[in-house]
Amino acid sequence: MDLLRSEDFDNTVVPDKFLYFEVMDRTHILCNHIEVALGDHPGLDEEHSAMALQASELLAEIYQWAGRKMGEVTKDD
Numbered sequence: 001m002d003l004l005r006s007e008d009f010d011n012t013v014v015p016d017k018f019l020y021f022e023v024m025d026r027t028h029i030l031c032n033h034i035e036v037a038l039g040d041h042p043g044l045d046e047e048h049s050a051m052a053l054q055a056s057e058l059l060a061e062i063y064q065w066a067g068r069k070m071g072e073v074t075k076d077d
Helices: 017-038 046-074
Strands: none
């Protein structure tokens, strides 16, 4: 799978605590939206409901990772 990077992606940016916090904020919003919008949706069969749950779980892993990274960069503050 290709990375979700646009041609304008700037790989010279060094993430700081605010960027990691933003990642946490965005993943939290997405996890909640997936759970609310698809959690009990009657249009999904069990397989696709499980896929929605898996997407939410993967986003939660990104949230946890960003929290650890934010903790690492704030140790220097």
